[in-house]
Amino acid sequence: MNLFFINTFIALGYIGVQGQFSLFGFMIGFALGYLALWLTQPLYGRSRYFQRAPKTVRLVGFFLVELLLCNLRxxxxxxxxxHISRPGIVGVPLSAESDMEILLVANLISLTPGTLSVDLSDDRRTLYVHVMYLDDPDRFRHSIKTGLEQRVLEVTRDH
Structure with a gap:
């Protein structure tokens, strides 16, 4: 069985035993389940779960910080x-190749206030993004490439 689902069941069991039916209680149970699975890792062999989980947390943390900063702006x-807005449309070259990678990058961009994924080129190499506060197109491209897209690729690709 997938370790993520086992970890989820451990977290659900934790909140059931503790009686803390809340997101915070689930997160504590999930963290304790992750630790328990990590400690018992020699029993079932190596798994990519232990490499991907911290990268996923890093992606979520990065996105939440970006979400907060864009909301404040x-x-x-x-x-x-x-109005301080200077709207524009920027073509961002993508390193993402699979449907899932492109979907994650495009949707996370669209979830951030002030940006909206508009179109994907026919060759699937360029994502067009409407930006509400476009000061420098090259800086915006660089921030997407080295920030959001890089973290999405870390989570979705095996390294």
């Missing part, structure tokens, strides 16, 4: 007089 634009 949009909030500031709304509450101040005048």
């Amino acid at each position: 949009v909030f500031w634009d709304v509450i101040t007089p005048g």
Whole structure:
């Protein structure tokens, strides 16, 4: 059975025993389950789960920080007089190749306030993104490539 599902069952068992039916309780149970599975790893052999889980947490953390910063930028634009937005559409060359990689990059971009994935080129190598605050197109491309896309590829590819 997949270790992720085993870890999820351990977390559900933890919140059931503790009576803490909350996201925080589930997260504690999940962390304890991960630790228990990691300690018993010699019993069932090596697994990619222990390499991917920290990378997934890193991606989620990065996205949450970006989400907060973009929300604050949009909030500031709304509450101040005048508009600081400089909208534009930027083509971002993609290293992502599979449908899942492209889907994750495009959707995480669209979930961030101030950006929206608009189109994918026919050759699937360029993602067109509408940006609400476009100061420097090259800097925006670089931030997507070295930030979001790099972390998505770390999670989805075997290294």
